[in-house]
Amino acid sequence: MKISQISVFQIDLPLQHPYWLSGGRLKFETLDATLVKVETDGGLVGWGEGTPWGHTYVPAHGPGIRAGIETMAPFVLGLDPRHVLDVERAMDLALPGHLYAKSPLDMACWDISGQAAGLPIADLMGGGSRTPRPIASSVGAKTIEETRTVIERYRQRGYIAHSVKIGGDVDRDIARIRDVENLRRPEDIILYDVNRGWTRQQALRVMSAVEDLNVMFEQPCEALDDIAAISGRHASPVSVDESLVTLQDATRIARDGIAEIFGIKLNRVGGLTKAARMRDVALAHGIDMFVMATGGSVLADTEALHLAATIPDANCHAVWACQDMITVDIASGRGPRNIDGHLHLPEAPGLGVHPDEDALGDPVAVYR
Incomplete structure (x- = not known):
């Protein structure tokens, strides 16, 4: 089984109430979410998500995730997603640091691995x-x-x-x-x-x-x-x-x-x-x-x-x-x-939940 395609989606997630940190020093109202769909030549599909808490909280932001995936995608395509350590090493070699950009791809690979094994990720x-x-x-x-x-x-x-x-x-x-x-x-x-x-x-x-x-x-x-x-x-x-x-x-x-x-x-x-x-x-x-x-x-x-x-x-x-x-x-x-x-932990194999793709709109990037 090999990773054949990576599709990247962006969606805004508005907060129900304004949110303050550090005694009101930082205010947040909308989160910039990146959803990643990883497809395989074996027909299994995994999903990952990376949603930093804005761009003023820690060194992480939505555009950085999408830029990081663009950099790492050529190194990940063709790998077996069930070999999560191989994927991890490929990402670390392609882009040292930037851990928050690697998380969605790692999550999608665990999702596929669980589905392939017929087990929840846990x-x-x-x-x-x-x-x-x-x-x-x-x-x-x-x-x-x-x-x-x-x-x-x-x-x-x-x-x-x-x-x-x-x-x-x-x-x-x-x-x-x-x-x-x-x-x-x-x-x-x-x-x-x-x-x-x-x-x-x-x-x-x-x-x-x-x-x-x-x-x-x-x-x-x-x-x-x-x-x-x-x-x-x-x-x-x-x-x-x-x-x-x-x-x-x-x-x-x-x-x-x-x-x-x-x-x-x-x-x-x-x-x-x-x-x-x-x-x-x-x-x-x-x-x-x-x-x-x-x-x-x-x-x-x-x-x-x-x-x-x-x-x-x-x-x-x-x-x-x-x-x-x-x-x-x-x-x-x-x-x-x-x-x-x-x-309560899902009993379905893999992550146990996938998004409604229609709710995400068109992908902002596709890598093959």
Whole structure:
């Protein structure tokens, strides 16, 4: 079996509500999604998706994905998509770095591999827990009142996991954390996500002020060096997200004890193939995980769920899904959907959901 054609589609995914990061420093209203259709000479078709969270969040953007695929396509065409390591090496040789551009092709190859084997991707990867995974909301609000409103909106949908965005103002962040904790329910899983929004001194001031609450923080500072510098000066569990990009990042975090939790975003790290190695580093060092699509449709959410299903239940806190935040559904209700705040692993071979191709329009590029 060989890859015979790669078609690339672009579609805008408007957010239902304006979304703010870092205390209102960054605002997002529409996501630029790239969908990839990989066809084979054996008749199997796989789909992948890459949807960065805008272009101001991390070094990734929609046009960059499409440019990267243009560069890599000649090196991938003719390869067997079931040999995901061969495809990975071909992409890495053709285009060093640019992991976010490689993720959709990796995802499509895993989709084909699962179909060829007659197994869901998670089973093919050797995991496949059927325990429903809690969906983590993403509470991007600027005020305490707005934060309460958004959390309640998600609770009405059954959510028990919440990623509350903070950062940028010490007093406001302390007040918001205490307010959310006052409303915490026994079953809640709450992560306070700073999105690199604190300096070292701001991080220590907030973490010290709420130390009595024993809460989890995600990406409190800009870089691993910053998080490492303050790691021995507070008692709060820390998740590393934006600074977890490569396997080298993962091994450094584990070796140096920089964080207790990995926030694995599949598009950012280059897809399932590379993310699986980070998962294994985490498990070997007693590090728990959140698994996330960077953004996107139910396809991206489903990919994240497959990886989450390969993690022991006790070590996987939640998956973050974007589908409840966008106003466009490219798969007409198919695939894993919110059921009482959880996602259930598909039983169909491969990814388990494909888009309605008519909803995508004409491809912006085709490579043969």
